[in-house]
Amino acid sequence: MPNNTPLPPTPLDAAVRSMRPAIVIAIVFSFFINVLALISPIYMLQVYDRVLGSRSELTLLFITLIAVGLYIVYAALEALRTQVLVRAGIGFDGQVRGQVFGSVLESTLAKKGAGAQAFRDIDTVREFMTGPGLLTFCDVPWVPVFVVASFMLHPLFGFMSIIGGVVILGLAIANDLFTRAPLQLATGAGIAAQNEAGTTMRNAEVMHAMGMWPGLQLRWERRRDDLIAWQASASDRGGGVMAAIKCVRQVLQTLILGGGAYLVLKGQSSSGSMIAASILVGRALAPIEQAVGVWKVFLNTRGSWDRLQSTFRSIDATPTRMSLPTAKGRVALDNVAVIPPGSDRPSLANVSFTLEPGTCLGVIGPSAGGKSSLVRAMTGVWPTAKGSVKVDGYDLAQWDPLQLGRSVGYLPQDVELFSGTVADNIARFGPFEAQEVIDAAMLAGVHDMIQTLPKGYDTQIGDGGTALSGGQRQRVGLARAVFRRPPMIYLDEPNASLDQAGEAALAQAIITLKQGSAIVFVTHKPNLLPLCDKILVLQNGLVTHYGDTSQVLAQLTVQPPPQQAPPEPANADT
Numbered sequence: 001m002p003n004n005t006p007l008p009p010t011p012l013d014a015a016v017r018s019m020r021p022a023i024v025i026a027i028v029f030s031f032f033i034n035v036l037a038l039i040s041p042i043y044m045l046q047v048y049d050r051v052l053g054s055r056s057e058l059t060l061l062f063i064t065l066i067a068v069g070l071y072i073v074y075a076a077l078e079a080l081r082t083q084v085l086v087r088a089g090i091g092f093d094g095q096v097r098g099q100v101f102g103s104v105l106e107s108t109l110a111k112k113g114a115g116a117q118a119f120r121d122i123d124t125v126r127e128f129m130t131g132p133g134l135l136t137f138c139d140v141p142w143v144p145v146f147v148v149a150s151f152m153l154h155p156l157f158g159f160m161s162i163i164g165g166v167v168i169l170g171l172a173i174a175n176d177l178f179t180r181a182p183l184q185l186a187t188g189a190g191i192a193a194q195n196e197a198g199t200t201m202r203n204a205e206v207m208h209a210m211g212m213w214p215g216l217q218l219r220w221e222r223r224r225d226d227l228i229a230w231q232a233s234a235s236d237r238g239g240g241v242m243a244a245i246k247c248v249r250q251v252l253q254t255l256i257l258g259g260g261a262y263l264v265l266k267g268q269s270s271s272g273s274m275i276a277a278s279i280l281v282g283r284a285l286a287p288i289e290q291a292v293g294v295w296k297v298f299l300n301t302r303g304s305w306d307r308l309q310s311t312f313r314s315i316d317a318t319p320t321r322m323s324l325p326t327a328k329g330r331v332a333l334d335n336v337a338v339i340p341p342g343s344d345r346p347s348l349a350n351v352s353f354t355l356e357p358g359t360c361l362g363v364i365g366p367s368a369g370g371k372s373s374l375v376r377a378m379t380g381v382w383p384t385a386k387g388s389v390k391v392d393g394y395d396l397a398q399w400d401p402l403q404l405g406r407s408v409g410y411l412p413q414d415v416e417l418f419s420g421t422v423a424d425n426i427a428r429f430g431p432f433e434a435q436e437v438i439d440a441a442m443l444a445g446v447h448d449m450i451q452t453l454p455k456g457y458d459t460q461i462g463d464g465g466t467a468l469s470g471g472q473r474q475r476v477g478l479a480r481a482v483f484r485r486p487p488m489i490y491l492d493e494p495n496a497s498l499d500q501a502g503e504a505a506l507a508q509a510i511i512t513l514k515q516g517s518a519i520v521f522v523t524h525k526p527n528l529l530p531l532c533d534k535i536l537v538l539q540n541g542l543v544t545h546y547g548d549t550s551q552v553l554a555q556l557t558v559q560p561p562p563q564q565a566p567p568e569p570a571n572a573d574t
Contacts, residue, residue, distance in 0.1 A: 010312035011099035012125075012305070015092045019129060022088030026138050029081040034142035036074040037283055038149060041276035043067045048272030081135070089130035096122060100308070106315040109381060110341045117191055118311050121304035128301040133294045139287040146284035150277055154269050156259055157277040161284045164252040168285060171245050172292040176299075178237035183299050186230035193223035238296070245292055249285055256281055321400040327407035329357035329487030329518040330392050331378060337386035338373045346385060347373040348541045353534075357487060360510060360519040362532035362549070370541040371522040372413055375490045378520065379410050391488070409481035409489040413496070413522075415473045417465030422450055423457040425465070426479045436484060443512060444479035445505020446472075470497040478506065482513060489513060491521035495528065507531060529553065 043063060051060045104118045128134060143165065151158030200216050260274025331354070338348040348370040355361055363371050376382040378389055380396045389396045391404065417425050423437045437457060441447040449472060453459040465473045474497045481489055495503050510531050513519055521528065529535060535552040537545035545552045 007313065010309055011096055012308050012312060015096040016129075018095055019088045019092050022084050023134070025084050026081050026134070027141075029077050029084070030135075030138040030142060033074060033077050033081070034139060034145055036070055036077070037146075038280075039067050039070045039074070041149070041279040041283075044275045044279065045270075045272040048275060049270045050272075081138075082130075085130040085134065089126050092129065093122070093126055099312070103311050103315050107311055110315070117195075118308060121308050124301055124304040125308065128297060132290075133297050133301065136287060136290045136294050140291055143284050143287055146280050150280045150284065153273045153277045153280070154260075154263060156263065157256060157273075157281060160252060160256055160259065161281040164248060164281065164285055165288055167248050168245050168288045168292070171241050171248070172288065172295065175238050175241040175292060176295060178241065179234040179296070180299060182230045182234040182237070183296060184303060186227055186234060187300065187303050189223060189227040189230055193220060193227050196220050196223050234296075242292065245289060249282075249289065252285070253278060253282060321398065323403060324394055324399060325392070327399075327404065327487050328392050329407070329516075331355040331488060331518055331520075332390045332393075333378070333387065334390070335387035336374075336377055336384050336389060338370070338377045338382055339385040340373065340382065346541060348377065348538075349386075351538075351543055352387075353536065353546060355518045355520065355534075357518050358514055358516060359534065360514050360521070360532045362529050362535045363520060363522045363538060364524070364529070364535065365538040365544075368540075369538040371538050372492055373541070374536075374538065375410075375492050375520065375522060378488075379408055379490055380404065381410075406484075407486050407488055409483070409486045409517075411474070411477050411481045411491045411494050413492040415465070415470075415477040417461060417468070417473055417476060419461070419463040421455075421458050421460055422453065422476060425461065425476060426457075426483055428480060428483060432483075437479075440479045440483040443482050443485075443509050444475055445502070445509060446475040446479050449475065471499060471502055474498060475502055475505070478509065482509060485513065485517060487517050489517050489519045491519070493522050493524065495523060495525055503527065 046063050047060070050056075051063070100118055100122050107118075147158060147161050147165070150161045197220055200220060256278050257274065260269060260271075260277055263269035264271055264274055333354075334352050336348065336351045337346050339346050347368075351374060353361075363374060365371055373382065377384055380389070380399075380401065391399065391407075396404070418429065420429065423432070423434075426437045426440050434457075438447065441450055441457075450456055450459075459467070461467045461476075465476070468476065474494065478491070478494060481491065495506055498506060507528060510519060510521070510528070514531075514533075523529070529549060532549045534547065535545065535549050536543060537552065537556070545555055
């Protein structure tokens with residue numbers, strides 16, 4: 001049995017609902033705009049049938065002034081309609097952009113791959129809702145007004161407008177059927193090519209240093225070939241249909257003029273009616289032809305809409321959480337297991353320990369032993385598949401991420417800095433006092449280094465901190481982690497890129513922070529281990545040793561007794 005349960009509304013649905021009043025206003029304006037579009041045929045009727053016959057200059061003057069005044073009203077309504085939709089689009093963007101950013105963040109953490117495409121998709125939807133796409137669909141419902149006006153001039157003109165509209169509508173449907181599949185494939189190929197290029201250029205140094213770009217360029221070009229091939233297929237199919245639509249419209253305009261001339265010769269119509277009918281039928285068919293022109297934009301918007309809805313629905317809505325007391329830094333893990341996002345194998349299993357404020361835990365072990373997984377689980381970056389991580393007795397799921405984040409200092413293995421100043425990065429891009437930033441930098445031992453930069457704390461470090469060396473990035477990242485001395489600090493290989501002076505500054509920072517914070521650091525170097533109160537050894541995701549530093553180090557340094565050689569077999573002759 002098919003499931004007919006309606007899907008829950010998403011933030012995108014709510015944002016579109018907020019635009020409904022503006023869309024209603026645009027539709028109302030469209031009615032008056034399309035009524036005012038009758039100015040031209042009515043003016044032509046009056047000129048050809050009344051002014052030229054009566055040769056009255058005064059009549060010509062007055063109807064011309066009236067027409068010009070109405071055209072000014074027409075232009076004002078057009079401008080107001082656009083402004084209303086643009087203002088609504090600003091509100092739409094303001095309402096949904098935060099939700100999109102949060103959903104992309106959650107999707108990226110969960111390895112579900114929404115990526116930056118979601119930001120381009122929200123722009124596509126907004127531009128359609130505020131641009132020619134929506135305006136065209138606002139004008140289409142008023143086509144019958146012009147058809148009825150054509151009938152009023154003569155039934156022949158009315159039937160010809162209906163026939164032309166049906167033919168163009170049929171061609172538009174054919175255009176959709178012919179181009180929908182290749183356009184969807186072209187969009188997918190375009191997204192893949194863009195992502196491929198972005199990933200490749202993020203590793204430009206390695207690509208250039210080792211001469212890797214020919215192969216990577218060839219892979220990107222193959223993606224581009226797919227994009228261009230599908231776009232060419234859609235253009236080939238759609239081009240023929242568009243040519244047919246233009247041909248139908250031109251033929252129809254010619255037939256109207258020819259038919260109108262025949263009616264004038266037979267005395268069944270006037271020359272003014274003939275000209276007015278040509279304008280009316282053209283105006284009746286224009287929205288349909290414009291709809292065909294924006295159909296590709298509509299398909300792209302529909303694809304963007306579907307991708308955004310899928311992104312929103314793939315991420316569980318973040319519930320509103322009660323604000324908890326400020327974290328003190330007591331961390332307890334109970335039988336924790338972690339499965340990395342996108343994987344089906346656990347990287348950590350059955351880990352349990354408690355960490356009190358003022359305690360330092362060193363985590364060691366071989367590569368791929370689960371050390372980084374442990375830190376990610378303790379920060380809440382990765383969810384636990386089993387067991388619980390509690391801070392001050394509250395499970396991580398009960399904490400508001402923003403509130404908990406202010407109590408956490410985290411230095412990942414791959415230090416991630418952001419485009420901005422040194423001060424902005426240390427202050428986590430939030431409001432700050434200058435002394436707070438300086439205190440964090442001095443605690444991390446990076447203050448003197450920052451003073452050597454061109455503008456000190458106001459130095460722009462570039463995207464990803466490219467203006468800094470690896471060691472400098474790591475020390476700035478450490479300053480960010482200890483900003484405002486949070487009660488919980490997690491450092492994943494904090495001395496991986498540090499020189500001797502940097503390691504000395506790190507050791508001093510750990511000694512200072514131990515006076516009130518719970519500290520966990522992962523390391524492969526033994527020189528920091530004497531600073532620890534406890535040591536945890538992970539191997540293949542399992543705890544092999546845990547306890548006081550002296551006890552664990554003693555266990556790790558005990559050499560196994562030498563194996564004795566097996567006794568020689570007894571001599572058969574003795």
